[in-house]
Amino acid sequence: MLQEIIFAGFGGQGVLSMGQILAYAAMLENREVSWMPSYGPEMRGGTANCITIISDEVISSPIISKFDTAIVLNQPSLDKFEKAVTPNGILIYDTNNIIKLPTRNDIKIYPIPASQEALNLKNSRVMNVIVLGALLRLRNTVKVESVMSALKKVLPERYHHLLPLNEKALMRGMELVNN
Amino acid sequence: MLQEIIFAGFGGQGVLSMGQILAYAAMLENREVSWMPSYGPEMRGGTANCITIISDEVISSPIISKFDTAIVLNQPSLDKFEKAVTPNGILIYDTNNIIKLPTRNDIKIYPIPASQEALNLKNSRVMNVIVLGALLRLRNTVKVESVMSALKKVLPERYHHLLPLNEKALMRGMELVNN
Amino acid sequence: MVEEEICLEKVYSKPTTLLDVKMHYCPGCGHGVVHKILMEVVEELGIQESTIGVAPVGCSVFAYNYMNIDMQEAAHGRATAVATGIKRVLPDKYVFTYQGDGDLAAIGTGETIHTANRGENILTIFINNAIYGMTTGQMAPTTLLNMVTTTTPFGRKVEANGYPLKITDLIAQLPGAYYVTRQSVHTPNNVRKLKKAIALAFRYQKEKRGYCLIEVVSNCPSNWKMTPIEANKWLEENMLPYYPLGDLKVPPKEEEK
Amino acid sequence: MVEEEICLEKVYSKPTTLLDVKMHYCPGCGHGVVHKILMEVVEELGIQESTIGVAPVGCSVFAYNYMNIDMQEAAHGRATAVATGIKRVLPDKYVFTYQGDGDLAAIGTGETIHTANRGENILTIFINNAIYGMTTGQMAPTTLLNMVTTTTPFGRKVEANGYPLKITDLIAQLPGAYYVTRQSVHTPNNVRKLKKAIALAFRYQKEKRGYCLIEVVSNCPSNWKMTPIEANKWLEENMLPYYPLGDLKVPPKEEEK
Amino acid sequence: MGEIRLMKGNEALAEAAIRAGCQAYFGYPITPQSEVLEYLSKEMVERGGIVLQAESEVASINMIYGAAGAGARVMTTSSSPGISLMQEGISYIASAELPCLIVNVQRGGPGLGTIQPSQADYFQATKGGGHGDYHLIVLAPNSVQEMADFVFDGFDLADKYRNPVMILADGALGQMMEKVEFKEYDASKRTIPAWATTGKTKDRERNIITSLFIEPERMELQNKILQEKYAKICETEVRYESIQTDDADYILVAYGLSARICHKAQQLLRKNGVKVGLLRPKTLYPYPYKILNELADKAKSFLVVEMNAGQMVEDVRLAVNGKKQVYFFGKMGGVIPTPEDVVNEINKIMKIS
Amino acid sequence: MGEIRLMKGNEALAEAAIRAGCQAYFGYPITPQSEVLEYLSKEMVERGGIVLQAESEVASINMIYGAAGAGARVMTTSSSPGISLMQEGISYIASAELPCLIVNVQRGGPGLGTIQPSQADYFQATKGGGHGDYHLIVLAPNSVQEMADFVFDGFDLADKYRNPVMILADGALGQMMEKVEFKEYDASKRTIPAWATTGKTKDRERNIITSLFIEPERMELQNKILQEKYAKICETEVRYESIQTDDADYILVAYGLSARICHKAQQLLRKNGVKVGLLRPKTLYPYPYKILNELADKAKSFLVVEMNAGQMVEDVRLAVNGKKQVYFFGKMGGVIPTPEDVVNEINKIMKIS
């Protein structure tokens, strides 16, 4: 099993931690994992991204330019990474503020109203977790329990009261691509 | 023809310029020449030396550790360079303030009272030129005229009135080893 | 026969010396304001053809993407050495450096002091945001006491890191420095004052008066982890008491014409 | 039963902390005097076992051949960085640097300023002889105006080389600097004063007060091309007016016990 | 062994330094390694270590000189331009024989370049970027795990040989997160070296740390001492990983991140029946010349893969010494070659030979 | 050609720089090259040039960057430790492609070392002491005459390729006096390069001097541009002197002062009927690999002589590529080998082979 996933969006949307939690969860499942953030000044002005690779074998390069899965949370990231998805790969995007829709038809595209759903859950910060839920459902990357354990590990103690909310968000994300 | 000469003494005794004038004179005679001063902080505290090499062929290293001729103007230099003279080489030294005399008998040794003679000439600064004269006589290194031309070139215009005195000193040096 | 008519006249717009491209600075960052003002002065003095800028690494390393003048990018801390090289061979051009606090007051301290001491005829614009912006938020020499940065997670402490360095005050002591002033861009009026200061410094450069240094107390919303509005407020309340605005060295009266 | 007897008591001799070897300094060079006085203080305070010296390149780079204490030789200009490294890991030892003007005020300017600004608990002895002695006579940052050196054959000129740099005055401005004074060794009384200053600085170091700097206005007969006596006279007449002797920064009264 | 953690390479390296008993760290921020200073500013300070953000890389390396000379276990880290600034200091440290750990998390050059990963400082690290004849022991990790492991090894080697050790990593290794497990290490067993300047007690002569030997003969002697030490290091400390080289027709040679890419390429090629081996130097100095020379007897040819214009390839050629062809494939300026690139190259080579 | 003069190498170099139209010099004193700065402080200033004693070598090299970027013909000089401090700046200059002349009058290292002559900065000069993939054009004079001649060549090559050029000399060449004759050179023919930052006039886009290429693809492109240039330099600019190599059984390879010593040894050996050739590279980068490789077809073996622990010998081995044995003889730390030493080595080699 090998999954090569890019997460991209504005800084502050939680793209880096999304990738990191996924990597952590996969590690808990004894997989080989690597997580590679974009770094340096190009972060500035808003866009951030990270690559999470999960594999049963040793991972070669943590920096790759084609992905089987792209998760994009804003227009510039959609513009940039739609073309980086390998044929038959999948593209998940948050529908909020997306004007120019993706056009490829050799990949599977999942628009999900994650921002909207996050507002429904009364916490806009769980938007990324909702998207993560969608990913889990679509790719079976890791088990939900692993993600929850990862969250427990990664979140500082003082945020542990948010764990139930995060679980809800994860579930909501899974439902969104169920239909 | 190859002559490898070391000049050594206290700073201020004119050892560097002695070697330089000789090199210049040899250059005027179309020889290959090299002149290499000791340099750096070990100059400090008094001793200075330079190596002049004169040859009909291309000169390899300007820094050598054995010399066919050593010209030493003080005790520390005598102590240091007596042993650096090649067998059958010559050692010329100024007798002033020399307490520990040279001992080797496989080389020719010429003590000359140059400091004393300089006083006689009423200019202690020509001491080095007197020694140079001795060298010329003993080794036929270059012609006296060449040395005089060299002096003319090297000495700044304002010192040219000293040229006759220098010539006298040169002659005196030659006489000193005549007997 | 004389009537009155109302007509909207353009009174302020982006200077033509600033290229019409998006700048990479974070929202609300003082770098953008200073860029603009500097280029306004260059435009108004009509010296675009004879001005050469030097921007070392720091957030403003890309200044050459925005300022429509000849520019050199310099190694970290070496802007004034580079500028010295330029100015010495082109003494009739206007040369300025545009440096951050890390650049000018940490790694570049030696170059800064010696350039000022030589009285090089250049202008330095010194953006003091009390942080390493480019490298995302480490302590700068100008970081205030108790200020939290990524390398002072418990706040800057005197015992470990010493005092915030008022390098501009040191420079003002040097006889080679001719005009030294501290400005800011957090309010419109301060922006106006900065503009005057820059114009003055270029005039002095023309008159070959020596080294001019304009410190701009600025912000770094991203690494201070504040909104731009909060950042400017914090600047006013915390930076300005330690780095008070105003002239530190002005020319003796008789030299002024 | 009580009689009087005259007896010759040894009142002054080379300190045991100074090794009994010939020093390589030129005749009359101030370096020798300062070495001796420094080692006298170390002997008298009984701190030979806990003193570590740092001498960078310069004529005094061979200080470790003379001072009978643990020493590190430092790269040109980096003495205070090296001393910082030592002091941070051995905070209870006495650490001093012994630096020339080229070292401290040219290539080492950044290290000097930042060490002082951090208030490192070390002592710097700064030998200002207005020249690069070791490399045989080039201009130093402290070379006086119009002074002829091998690199200023027409005399130092402001236009080309700027002003003689009073770095000690700059250091005195920094809050991290605790005790800053300018001394000399050209007369016996000045030697006595220097000795007191050094003893004081070591006391402050023990009390962890911060950075102490003692500038010693000194000579370089060889490169000034003077006899030692002429050199000391020239020093008095030319150096001291520009670098006046005395304390530049003393502790606030209440801290003194 | 303890808990498995998910960490950035820079952080794993920093954590390992603390566990290895690093007493003092001096450094200056630069992407992509600032996390080391940042991590230590919190963690090491809390655990009683000394961390100082210096005013420059030049100051850092000279603080290292002082602290190492005073007997402490010390480290500095930087990235390419910063390491260039340290070259004088490194030469001094090597000459004065001070043990310490210097980490270069390389980025793309030359000049200010880019902050993306690179391996273009190989020559600087292995042949001596500073002046004079000296060598660092150079370790090349290829994973976050090795970013941690090599810190322990590095400190020990530094002490063993009184020699500076460099860890030559790259931006990707520094920034990426992977699993890491810290080995048990008893840092308390290290003692202060007898030569350190800790204050001249009555029972010993004064200690002097210097790299100045003004008489050429003494300097020559110092150089001979150094060269003998280097010879011993070359004899004793060569480390490499050899993967399926026994039956290999083609040998890939790569270190660090490139080696991971080559490993992947090797797997792809092996699937297609191409017999490819991988020789991964873990020490770049001393270099595994001997094994490469031996491999040259059996293999058909070599392909060296680097993230630069061709640097280590010279050492491979020196090792192979004309026995077989040595090919090179590289990407420059922060660009990372892909396993597919490498497969293509091998395919090309197969066509030629 | 003019008058023959007796000059120190450092002074001849300085005089040549003035005659070559050097407009600005920035430097810092260090033995054994301070005479350059001292000579220029008088002579060049009197003849209207710009001479500035910088506050450090780091400042010098960055002033060079600025002045070269502004289109001037510029030079700096230093010796080993000072050159180490310039490594960051040199990498920047190479990356930004600024023509300039950098002179290293080497002394014995590593560290503060000694001030006596040495050749131990060969790797630093030729492989890149700074970070990233770059090359200087490296010229190696072996006489005071060449100390002068190579200045003219150096400036011209720098302009031709928009590349920094290094003259790699040593303390002996700098300090010794020999005959020198300055060639006629029309310095006025040089024009200010179009890319220089001299002020953006209306008729052109703004000029930018930079070594920053933040996107790896752009940085890769910059590296490709550089590598293509280097390839061209290697093709076009290799210079060497070949003495009696045609019939030689043994080839001595040496540059600079060592080459003079080898020349003397060659004469001694030839007198004894030993057929010895001498190959003296005048350019160390680009290196004369090709001729050495060709010589390896005929000669029995090679002896490389250097004033270091063995650096250029690697390039000779790369050139010879295993065809023949390559031996090394060196002296370190400021000690100079003698012709007799070299004769002995050849005698030893003759016994083995």
Add this chain to the structure above:
Amino acid sequence: MIRGKVEIDIEKCKGCSLCVVSCKQGTLEMSKQINKQGYQYAVMVKDNCTGCENCALVCPDAVITVYRATKKKKEPIAQITGVKEDITISINSK
């Protein structure tokens, strides 16, 4: 009567709000919309702008252009007086 107005290049606006707080008139506000860069942008919400330039001066992205109303005397472009002879005057106004 309009005394001034501003034009904002909303696509280049980074939504920092500094213009809003610098305007003493309260002329500006941040839009609810975001631009292509993802930022809310500044807009004129009142027409009481005095053309004081404050907002433009502090705008880091130099996206504000300011216009100020000037009262110009509307004068004839030329006045011809004292025509004594029979001449032809042609006036070209641009």
Add this chain to the structure above:
Amino acid sequence: MIRGKVEIDIEKCKGCSLCVVSCKQGTLEMSKQINKQGYQYAVMVKDNCTGCENCALVCPDAVITVYRATKKKKEPIAQITGVKEDITISINSK
């Protein structure tokens, strides 16, 4: 009466003369002789030395040792008073 004297390590003296000019008494002069290093060295030419240390303080080569006359009361090393019984007291003086 001698008030002080100096001892000079003439082989290490570098002949700088600084001691000579620092001595207010005129006690010192430079010899005509030179030492092995080649320097004329300082010598005491009068016995009016006060032991003021001036010369030694300024000597860069630390070759001067200074002695000063001290008037010591010549006292018996011990005084025994009030001996009442027949005891033996042994005094060891070093």
